[in-house]
Amino acid sequence: MMQAVRGFMERAELLQVFQRTATEVAEKDFPNVAETTSISELGIDSLGMLEIIGSLERELKIQIPDESLAGILTVKDLLNAVESRQPSSAA
């Protein structure tokens, strides 16, 4: 496992956080989200995704730089971006 995630948050937990945040922002349930799900399949437009990312950033106290957003097309891409921003020293 990557150094960055150690002691912070497991991948499955991260997916749950994403699911909960997306539900809050989009005001609907996302019961079948998997890592392979594409963003467009979730039915969230780019404005909505930015809102969700903002929410994740506040909750996880991280910052995802704008330039790494353009390559995000799936939930997996998004979780990778979140994970790479997790502080490695966090307890």
Place this chain on the structure above:
Amino acid sequence: MKDPKYVAPTLPAAIRQLAQLPDAGSRGFVFVRPDGTERFCAFSELCDQAERRAADLHARGLKKGDRLAIVVPDPDEFVLSFLGAVMGGIVPVPIYPQLSFKNVESYHDTVTHIANASGAAMVLTTTATKPYIEPVLPRASSLSQLVTVDELGAEDHGKIDVAIDPEDLAFLQFTSGSTSRPKGVQVTHRNLAWNSESFMIHGLEKDSSFDKGVSWLPLFHDMGLIGFVIGPLFTNIPVVFMPTASFVRNPRIWLDKIHQHRGTITYAPNFAYALVTKRVKEKDLGDLDLSCLRRAGCGAEPIQAKTLHEFAEKLRPAKFDARAFLPSYGMAEATLAITFVPAFSGVRSDTVDKAALEKAVATPVPAGEGATTLVNCGHAFPEHEIAVVDETGKRLADRQVGQIVTRGPSISRGYYQEPELTAESFKPLRHEAHEARESDGETWLYTGDLGYTITNEADGARSREVFICGRLKDMIIVRGRNFYPSDLEWVVSEMPGVRRGNVVAFSVDVDGEEQLVITAEGMSTEAEALKTAVAQRIVADFALTPHEVVIVPQGTLPRTSSGKPQRRKTRQMYLDDTLARARTVQGASGEPEDAASSA
């Protein structure tokens, strides 16, 4: 053509004047970065940097009049590069950066189209954005160089002085309008000077001793670029800029920056006010103090009185004064602003009979069943004029709905190298055509917007105030009744299960009769139920039966660069049967997208 009264005749002259002021080293632009840190750029430094970039561009072989495509997402680098080009007489062509979460192919097509249409010789970008631009180079025949902003100014080429005439082209504004192919609106220095004087001095009644702008609007779009960069430079107003993405991620940051910098002027489309109302929690308002804000402009999309009232209600504890709301009307072809309401008059609206409006007459009625409310967008600026005309080009009286036309020194000379499209929209009023002479400024811009006027004779002054109903080309006429897609779309947008702004209404020909089609983005699991609910709602509210309601997966309606669904393109996709229809099936997977992303 005469020069404006209160501002410099060209943008470079305005910037140099500003840099000569005694306090030019302490006033200027603040750029808030995504990480929250701020970069201050004094007006003197801004002038200096722009002049250096101008010299660098000339050293790279660009000459006065050459076009330079600019794809730079960082607001500070964008502004300095844009102004650098303008200082050197080079014509910048701003292009929006690749939108997130989307496949890149359609972006490449747009950039290629704009590069070819403008004949840009060079594209300026950033290291991070470069990979999204490079594939375009072989497809755009005129593009011979790609330069990144860090390369620009790496070598000192001193400064150059290029003579700029007010009639020179200042930049090309490619419209993000709802047409499928962007057109380059030619904006001259005279257009910029006149429009800046109009909206900053006559519209906002700016006061350089205390006014300060705060904006997160994208800079590749006229409202952000002219409204907050160019207008303020002509009239000596400091501005705080933040990235658009920062606002969308956390709408609260807009309010925080107004509070922190004691901002007095801001501006946003309707949706942004709605986003704040939705996202900002009352308990979090804390000691937020917005009493400094005296101009809260609203424009660029249909204005809903309800949205603004809800915003004012929510922000009342933060001392937001609802009189600061400044509804306005404008478009790129008129440089930016066409009408503004008088300062501090707030949201004033007109409630009219829906049935009469369908017959192109705005009859005032009390609010309630069968009534619709339109927001007053104000009056034209001095030396400019608006009128409403019928299909034959004849002027209409107050409260008669027709196409809005406008003329004056802010109006563009037309679309770049598109004589036919220009002749369609920039022409004399038909019944005045026989006596019209080009040199008299008798050319009117046919806005393509439908609306009506009300003549206001308050305070001894006569002004014609405008109300916008919708786009002429998008109007849906079913059995002699006129429907504005925005009205239909708004009602559907408010329904549960539909995200605001993700609805498109248009008409199609069915056996020789015009019929309504509604497309809305929704979850596939709810598609069937939503279809029925939408149809019922349209029948209930408009006494109109849709020919078809199509639910498409979210994020699949075609959009403009500013995020508005494209009606005509959606209609075309419907006719071509290329709309992605949501079916009531669970667990359909998007493998192709996944494969593309792992490359």
